[in-house]
Amino acid sequence: MSITTVVAEAAVEELKKQVRGELIRTGEPSYESARKVWNGMIDRRPAVIVRCSGVADVIDAVNFARDSNVPLAVRGGSHSAAGLAMCDDGLVIDLSAMRGVRVDPRARTVQAQGGLIWADLDRETQVFGLATTGGTVSNTGIGGLTLGGGLGWLMGKHGFACDNVLSIDLVTANGEVVTASPSEHGDLFWALRGGGGNFGVATSFEFQLHPVGPAVLGGMVIHPLARAREVLRFYREFCRGLPDEAEAFAALLTSPDGNPVIALLLGYNGPLDEGERVLAPARHFGPPVADLVGPMPYVQRQRLIDDPLGVNGIHRYWKSGFASELSDAFIDLMVERAGRLLSPMTVIGLFYVHGVAGRVDPGATAFGLRANQWDFDIISQWTNPTETAIHVQWTREFWAAAEPFTTGAVYVNHIAEDEPGRVPAAFGGNYDRLVSIKTKYDPSNLFRLNHNIKPRA
């Protein structure tokens, strides 16, 4: 739909004149590529995409969407499985050109613009041998990931991405720029650390950095699926004894040569020799058919599972929940389904949350699900769009069988498009406070194309 069906063309022309960045409309040469997101299943057609160059463009775009009463989406790295970065018939604030970074090596902090992806941030901070907890796939946006919480390779030692945020510059629903920090807009600062994109457009993040690398221990060990039951039973005990410095994730997937396998993804964030000692039991168990663990640059570990997860345009459908136990029956279910994956790109993943990430007071940030637990994910991926129905059905059936083994809580960033009712389950006891803060800063729910926290009427 053309935006002229909802607002006057003259108003769009006026916006185009105001912004420094690109304004892209239906039918223009860059429109088709600009509306594409990570999940190929998402086929939305916004009327206008404003590829912002800076804060002033963001303010103009927010004011325009609000005053014209058109749907407003915000695009960070475009990795939301639910496709939340795009909308139909409305306006998209596209932050992908706002990728400035400035590291302060003395203070060990970084100021990072809201459209950066983790690969950008890691590259710049590693110049100084520094890093902060980021996503496990390098082209995920720092914006959506951090605002929702942010699980990654450093979470045991340094907490989630949101635990390392020092301040956030935000354009609010009324077009004002505020800095949220422990000393300014404290309620907003609390809500932005886990509450998602509900409160405004984050134009810049300030993160605490930590000495990491350049070499870290990381990699995976691989076993055939036939050994998966015993490997997962070993894995659940191994996780229980992990020091904060170590990470251990597990994935049931198909190897490049087409065989079903189980992989343990291992990492250590500290001296290499200590890491060798801590990770040794997981490398010797079995033994595995391949042990690919070794010292590697931090940025390489950050890309370890990019293929195919980081590839844009593949069709995806995702189900997820937290599990506090990996019972034998749950393990049996995962192994049984892994034996009949519908696609060689589909992955069943377990990300273990522990250490600092699990110990933070649940009331300290909006991300309230603090415990030692696994984030369980069914990530179905396929390339042929005509097969969508069977992959979605397979995933839903698997999830229906798996859900009783989960706690009922879910990571907000992993909620599927068809599950808006699960949003309160992402916040535990923090939901009511989030509703109050949403009501204060965005009473008309301008920012609603997200895992939405509805303001009070």
Ligand SMILES: Cc1cc2nc3c(=O)[nH]c(=O)nc-3n(C[C@H](O)[C@H](O)[C@H](O)COP(=O)(O)OP(=O)(O)OC[C@H]3O[C@@H](n4cnc5c(N)ncnc54)[C@H](O)[C@@H]3O)c2cc1C
């Ligand atoms: C392959 C893959 C791997 C992943 N791995 C991890 C992982 O290791 N750890 C983890 O915690 N999560 C992970 N996720 C989930 C990820 O955190 C979410 O998909 C997150 O929303 C991605 O952020 P984005 O900016 O790329 O997304 P987008 O699709 O651009 O945006 C997602 C949501 O965030 C909002 N948003 C984005 N940027 C801003 C901003 N600057 N200001 C305001 N709102 C904004 C959007 O409006 C939208 O509602 C992964 C997702 C994928 C697809």
